[in-house]
Amino acid sequence: MRRPFSRIDGWFERDGSNGTVRSKGKPVIIYSHGIARTILACMVWLVGVVEVSIAQETRSISGLYTQQEDVVIHQSHGLALTVDIFRPTKSTNGLAIVDVASGAWSSDRGKIRDHKRAMIYDIFCGKGYTVFAVRPGSVSRFSAQDMVENVERSIRWVKDHAADYQIDADRIGLVGASAGGHLASLTAVRKKESVAAVGVFFPPTDFLQYGEQQIDPTSDGSVGKLVARLAFPAGVNGLSEADITAGLTAISPARQVTEDLPPFLLIHGDADSVVPLQQSETFKQALEAKQVDVQLIVKPGGGHPWLTIPVEVKKMADWFDDKLNANDAH
Numbered sequence: 001m002r003r004p005f006s007r008i009d010g011w012f013e014r015d016g017s018n019g020t021v022r023s024k025g026k027p028v029i030i031y032s033h034g035i036a037r038t039i040l041a042c043m044v045w046l047v048g049v050v051e052v053s054i055a056q057e058t059r060s061i062s063g064l065y066t067q068q069e070d071v072v073i074h075q076s077h078g079l080a081l082t083v084d085i086f087r088p089t090k091s092t093n094g095l096a097i098v099d100v101a102s103g104a105w106s107s108d109r110g111k112i113r114d115h116k117r118a119m120i121y122d123i124f125c126g127k128g129y130t131v132f133a134v135r136p137g138s139v140s141r142f143s144a145q146d147m148v149e150n151v152e153r154s155i156r157w158v159k160d161h162a163a164d165y166q167i168d169a170d171r172i173g174l175v176g177a178s179a180g181g182h183l184a185s186l187t188a189v190r191k192k193e194s195v196a197a198v199g200v201f202f203p204p205t206d207f208l209q210y211g212e213q214q215i216d217p218t219s220d221g222s223v224g225k226l227v228a229r230l231a232f233p234a235g236v237n238g239l240s241e242a243d244i245t246a247g248l249t250a251i252s253p254a255r256q257v258t259e260d261l262p263p264f265l266l267i268h269g270d271a272d273s274v275v276p277l278q279q280s281e282t283f284k285q286a287l288e289a290k291q292v293d294v295q296l297i298v299k300p301g302g303g304h305p306w307l308t309i310p311v312e313v314k315k316m317a318d319w320f321d322d323k324l325n326a327n328d329a330h
Contacts, residue, residue, distance in 0.1 A: 065125035073157040086121045086131040093128030096167040100176035100184045107135035119310040143233040144251040155193040171324045177201035185253035197323040199265040199316045202275045205254040205283040211276030257286040263293035269302020
């Protein structure tokens with residue numbers, strides 16, 4: 001029996017020796033050629049197609065949205081990038097949110113569950129938004145630049161399929177928390193795929209000055225090793241101090257700010273021991289210096305995250321209502 005697909009961080013891994021079979025849903029097991037021909041023949045007889053597409057759609061317990069898991073939006077080198085699509089069950093407002101589901105730069109399916117617990121999908125879909133949750137890959141396989149490119153691919157796909165989901169391609173919001181907030185912010189400041197507004201929770205934004213410490217990617221410490229994988233996928237051996245600085249600058253949103261960026265909402269707890277509040281404060285200062293519309297909400301006693309975070313998710317959704325409707329060209 002040939003090796004089946006295996007799921008990796010929101011991607012599926014393909015056995016290149018098999019024929020072209022695309023899955024928009026759960027991983028598909030590819031059997032030996034004889035069995036595969038029989039299965040495909042039965043499928044042709046039953047439904048008249050040879051493309052395998054198993055895209056499950058389930059309704060939330062709250063009844064506010066339906067969820068379609070693992071919709072394939074891009075394939076490269078035998079891997080497929082996927083999104084989960086959350087569609088409002090009641091009326092739609094014609095607006096879309098791209099949600100970067102990543103924590104500690106890891107994109108296992110548990111990150112989607114974390115966002116469900118924060119009620120991101122309930123709150124946004126309850127307001128009529130269609131949410132596209134992308135898992136952009138994990139640091140064990142992808143660099144920060146790779147992950148950002150995957151976020152950009154996701155935004156581009158949403159724009160290309162705007163008519164299919166009855167959304168406005170010019171009014172797309174981008175959200176993320178922690179590592180997802182970092183990737184969302186870095187995507188926005190790069191401006192390769194434009195969005196209309198960005199809302200992030202406790203994002204790392206400056207790897208040259210991280211709170212009271214300076215990160216050394218050449219060290220053996222866990223933080224140094226993590227950042228080295230993010231910024232220097234080929235390794236740090238032989239790099240000069242200037243090379244190190246340039247690499248860290250390239251993945252620091254606060255160091256990449258220019259004019260004409262979309263409005264930003266930053267939400268951060270003042271008791272965060274994982275990502276210092278200074279990271280959002282530094283980002284806010286950099287955005288203000290370029291006359292970018294930015295607001296920072298500080299949660300008193302808020303950690304990483306906090307139990308009542310749905311309250312702040314609601315504030316973010318209200319903020320998107322204001323910013324995205326202000327961009328309404330109709």
